[in-house]
Amino acid sequence: MKISPNAPCPCHSGEKYKNCCFPYHRGIFPSNAQKLMRSRYSAFALGLSEYIMATTHPNNPDYTEEKEVWKKHILEFSLSTRFLGLKISEFIDGESEAFVTFEAKLDGGILKEKSRFLKVNNKWLYVDGEFL
Template identity: 80%
Template structure:
């Protein structure tokens, strides 16, 4: 999926894409785990599999050296899902570890998760997530 830099960002921040997630998708490192979480949601919505892969910690259960199949899996999810909203309910920021609790809203329902992020040499990475509840509308 393509998006105009002047369109509203797919992370539902209310900001234009060029002022929100686009700089991260182009290589700027998010300064907080919350910004990384938003940019990952947006990357899923836009089908930016390489970004998802590059921002996933090696400890994550989805992480694999089989990059081709991992990329196909991400793209399949992105293309078969309509991303309708993102609500962040809690952000706990520490120096090298952070937690973001959020609800991602899709056409088939929603997913609530408390995500753990680790800062590795100045780069935030998604390490794991714990589902807090699921809503199948």
């Protein structure tokens, strides 16, 4: 899905996309796990499967070397879901491990998760999450 850089960011930050998640989707690494979490939410909303795969830690249960199959699953989820809101309730920042607790409002209901991120080679990656 295409979006204008001047449109509101899909992560519901209140910022324009060009000033929020767009730079990360274009290759700049988020400086912390909260920014990564927001940019991943936006990437799901926009169907940016390559970004989701590139920001997922190899220890994540969904991670697979079968990239085309993984990409297909991400796109199916993105295209069949409406992303209606995102609320960050807690951010625990660390040097190499961080946690972001959030609520994602989707057309199928509210997803609550405490996500875990690890910093690998100076890049934050999503490892896993605990549903709340």
